Amino acid sequence: MKVGERYYRSIWQNESDRGSVHVIDQRRLPFALEVMTLTSVDDVYEAIRGMAVRGAPLIGATAAWGVYLSFMEHGGGKKNLRRNELSGGDKKDDNSEPVSAEDVYKAVISDAHRLRSARPTAVNLAWAVDYMTGVMKFFPEEGAMRRAAEGLCDEEAERSRLIGVYGLPLIEGLSTRKGGETVNILTHCNAGWLACVDYGTALAPVYLAHDKGIKVHVWVDETRPRNQGSRLTAWELLNHGVPCTLITDNAGGLLMQKGMVDLVLVGCDRATASGDVINKTGTYLKALAAFDNGVPFYAALPVSTFDLSVDRPEQVEIEERDAGEVSAIDGIRIAPEGVHVSNYGFDVTPARLITGLITDRGICRADKVSVLKTVS
Amino acid sequence: MKVGERYYRSIWQNESDRGSVHVIDQRRLPFALEVMTLTSVDDVYEAIRGMAVRGAPLIGATAAWGVYLSFMEHGGGKKNLRRNELSGGDKKDDNSEPVSAEDVYKAVISDAHRLRSARPTAVNLAWAVDYMTGVMKFFPEEGAMRRAAEGLCDEEAERSRLIGVYGLPLIEGLSTRKGGETVNILTHCNAGWLACVDYGTALAPVYLAHDKGIKVHVWVDETRPRNQGSRLTAWELLNHGVPCTLITDNAGGLLMQKGMVDLVLVGCDRATASGDVINKTGTYLKALAAFDNGVPFYAALPVSTFDLSVDRPEQVEIEERDAGEVSAIDGIRIAPEGVHVSNYGFDVTPARLITGLITDRGICRADKVSVLKTVS
Numbered sequence: 162m163k164v165g166e167r168y169y170r171s172i173w174q175n176e177s178d179r180g181s182v183h184v185i186d187q188r189r190l191p192f193a194l195e196v197m198t199l200t201s202v203d204d205v206y207e208a209i210r211g212m213a214v215r216g217a218p219l220i221g222a223t224a225a226w227g228v229y230l231s232f233m234e235h236g237g238g239k240k241n242l243r244r245n246e247l248s249g250g251d252k253k254d255d256n257s258e259p260v261s262a263e264d265v266y267k268a269v270i271s272d273a274h275r276l277r278s279a280r281p282t283a284v285n286l287a288w289a290v291d292y293m294t295g296v297m298k299f300f301p302e303e304g305a306m307r308r309a310a311e312g313l314c315d316e317e318a319e320r321s322r323l324i325g326v327y328g329l330p331l332i333e334g335l336s337t338r339k340g341g342e343t344v345n346i347l348t349h350c351n352a353g354w355l356a357c358v359d360y361g362t363a364l365a366p367v368y369l370a371h372d373k374g375i376k377v378h379v380w381v382d383e384t385r386p387r388n389q390g391s392r393l394t395a396w397e398l399l400n401h402g403v404p405c406t407l408i409t410d411n412a413g414g415l416l417m418q419k420g421m422v423d424l425v426l427v428g429c430d431r432a433t434a435s436g437d438v439i440n441k442t443g444t445y446l447k448a449l450a451a452f453d454n455g456v457p458f459y460a461a462l463p464v465s466t467f468d469l470s471v472d473r474p475e476q477v478e479i480e481e482r483d484a485g486e487v488s489a490i491d492g493i494r495i496a497p498e499g500v501h502v503s504n505y506g507f508d509v510t511p512a513r514l515i516t517g518l519i520t521d522r523g524i525c526r527a528d529k530v531s532v533l534k535t536v537s
Numbered sequence: 538m539k540v541g542e543r544y545y546r547s548i549w550q551n552e553s554d555r556g557s558v559h560v561i562d563q564r565r566l567p568f569a570l571e572v573m574t575l576t577s578v579d580d581v582y583e584a585i586r587g588m589a590v591r592g593a594p595l596i597g598a599t600a601a602w603g604v605y606l607s608f609m610e611h612g613g614g615k616k617n618l619r620r621n622e623l624s625g626g627d628k629k630d631d632n633s634e635p636v637s638a639e640d641v642y643k644a645v646i647s648d649a650h651r652l653r654s655a656r657p658t659a660v661n662l663a664w665a666v667d668y669m670t671g672v673m674k675f676f677p678e679e680g681a682m683r684r685a686a687e688g689l690c691d692e693e694a695e696r697s698r699l700i701g702v703y704g705l706p707l708i709e710g711l712s713t714r715k716g717g718e719t720v721n722i723l724t725h726c727n728a729g730w731l732a733c734v735d736y737g738t739a740l741a742p743v744y745l746a747h748d749k750g751i752k753v754h755v756w757v758d759e760t761r762p763r764n765q766g767s768r769l770t771a772w773e774l775l776n777h778g779v780p781c782t783l784i785t786d787n788a789g790g791l792l793m794q795k796g797m798v799d800l801v802l803v804g805c806d807r808a809t810a811s812g813d814v815i816n817k818t819g820t821y822l823k824a825l826a827a828f829d830n831g832v833p834f835y836a837a838l839p840v841s842t843f844d845l846s847v848d849r850p851e852q853v854e855i856e857e858r859d860a861g862e863v864s865a866i867d868g869i870r871i872a873p874e875g876v877h878v879s880n881y882g883f884d885v886t887p888a889r890l891i892t893g894l895i896t897d898r899g900i901c902r903a904d905k906v907s908v909l910k911t912v913s
Contacts, residue, residue, distance in 0.1 A: 191873030383863065383872070385761060385785040391864070391872040399873055406877045409761040409863055410786050411819025415855065415884035418821070443787025445794070449825040479791065487759065487785055488767075490866055496759070496767040497567030497775055501782045508791035
């Protein structure tokens with residue numbers, strides 16, 4: 162989406178340099194737009210692990226490029242690759258030293274294994290890495306590997322765009338009902354283009370509505386403890402020109418009581434077969450407030466986010482994160498020394514509070530029948 | 538309550554110096570326990586306005602001492618006060634220049650008027666100031682004025698203690714039901730002894746239970762944007778030796794879903810005749826989560842906090858506070874430049890979500906009949 166006058170994706174490769182990919186260092190936002198150039202699988206590992214890139218789809222996309230870069234590093238891009246150990250291909254000579262295709266394969270698999278461990282719970286990460294090593298097995302060539310990584314990114318962007326397309330009528334409908342007055346949408350955390358490759362999940366319908374000239378305004382929860390709302394979502398929206406207002410996580414309830422919210426739109430880290438949504442901690446509280454005030458509450462997600470192996474949300478283990486996220490901010494301590502801290506990263510919004518799930522295959526109700534119909 | 542081995546109130550006068558009162562500078566907590574000495578009504582005005590002291594009961598108590606200090610500054614404490622313009626009293630001579638009682642009265646009334654404006658919405662502030670000027674009208678003497686201010690502080694402390702006494706059986710009951718296991722209590726904002734003169738409102742039952750040897754543990758909401766939870770409540774509890782854990786405002790929902798909260802106890806800035814509670818923004822979200830998970834939710838307040846002129850919460854105007862509280866922390870900017878911010882200070886918890894109200898006259902149900910019976 163737009164940053165000022167320029168369009169960005171959250172990850173891209175320049176045609177002029179096939180040995181690197183570029184991402185935005187999200188740790189520096191919103192104060193600096195700093196592009197990181199990743200030239201090795203180690204760079205990719207550190208970018209994912211250090212959270213320069215975050216958001217399940219973007220982590221997956223970055224990891225895919227990580228396998229590509231590993232392949233290039235180990236000489237897989239060289240024309241004189243000796244392919245005898247793998248099926249197909251002609252032997253060609255150029256001036257560089259020949260590399261064994263088997264050696265390349267082994268080295269990349271080893272890197273891929275490490276890459277999968279960069280973040281513990283990201284399903285997309287493992288999936289993207291496995292996809293790329295699968296491609297390598299049958300098409301161990303720079304062009305094929307590059308097109309696989311590019312294709313994975315394009316598909317992510319398209320999935321997000323489709324979520325936008327399916328979510329757009331909700332906003333259009335609210336706008337019509339309000340006689341064209343501004344539609345106020347509350348969101349939690351960051352489920353925008355920075356988390357994905359483009360568009361986002363929860364924000365995709367918002368961008369499409371805005372670009373279509375529908376008046377929208379977004380209430381942005383700051384999203385403690387990591388403040389993805391104030392750091393990323395507000396930055397995204399401001400730069401694309403979408404009117405927005407930053408609020409504390411405590412504020413949404415009152416705004417709904419006062420009739421100042423028309424729609425709640427959030428992303429989703431994982432959804433159960435029953436339509437329960439596991440998302441950033443605090444989402445559940447917003448769903449309760451929406452339900453209590455008759456405000457529609459939607460979660461947006463690609464169908465790949467459904468985890469059909471999970472039926473009841475109690476089966477999901479909730480990640481406990483570092484205490485320092487709560488007790489300090491930008492290295493400044495904000496809590497008394499010695500205080501014990503608990504920091505669960507996610508909570509569960511039960512299906513009964515969810516008006517619907519906006520997926521890349523259309524909107525589905527938050528119940529087992531609808532979910533299975535949408536996924537299958 | 539205790540800070541280490543020493544007992545503190547949040548405001549006190551030393552017998553050796555009748556020209557000053559002492560408060561804890563709460564802006565410096567939790568990193569430094571700094572005692573401020575207030576020697577003039579201007580000091581008091583600045584301490585209230587600058588939020589060195591906060592919490593309705595403490596603001597009232599400080600303002601009462603402010604009127605006392607104004608009286609002393611303008612010479613009201615001198616023995617040779619010429620009282621002819623006011624009723625009663627003998628003329629006595631000492632070595633200092635005589636002061637007209639009428640002049641003192643006028644000067645104090647003028648100070649009192651200014652003092653009332655130090656914080657816009659604090660009912661206790663106006664009440665305490667008016668009480669002290671009333672005392673001055675009939676007993677314009679240092680001793681009477683001092684005893685009035687001391688009495689007001691003692692009454693605040695006693696009201697808090699009584700809230701503790703009436704709330705204690707709730708915690709005892711939960712402890713018994715759990716076979717003596719730790720009772721987990723969630724609280725929002727600071728409704729402890731720092732906000733009051735001693736004990737607190739929501740925390741009074743907790744302190745009494747702890748001091749009685751009942752195992753309690755408090756989940757402390759950090760309470761964005763001003764972080765009274767992490768800065769004050771956690772500090773109070775730590776120093777008194779009550780086990781506690783700091784959490785983000787987003788976390789309480791999940792903890793209740795997981796059965797890790799036995800009771801929610803909050804303070805209250807204002808309560809309607811119908812039993813609705815206006816308290817720090819975010820309280821409503823915790824009440825919704827408590828209701829959804831079958832966790833009892835109590836607000837603690839002296840009966841003076843009921844505003845019987847308000848029946849429906851929509852009649853209450855909610856204070857909008859400075860945007861800087863959200864976009865920066867300790868002067869460090871945490872949101873993008875130019876982002877619009879909304880910062881309502883309070884929200885409304887409807888009576889239907891409240892299990893009961895713990896007052897200094899006993900526990901009452903959150904409905905009109907019970908409230909009127911308790912107040913009258």
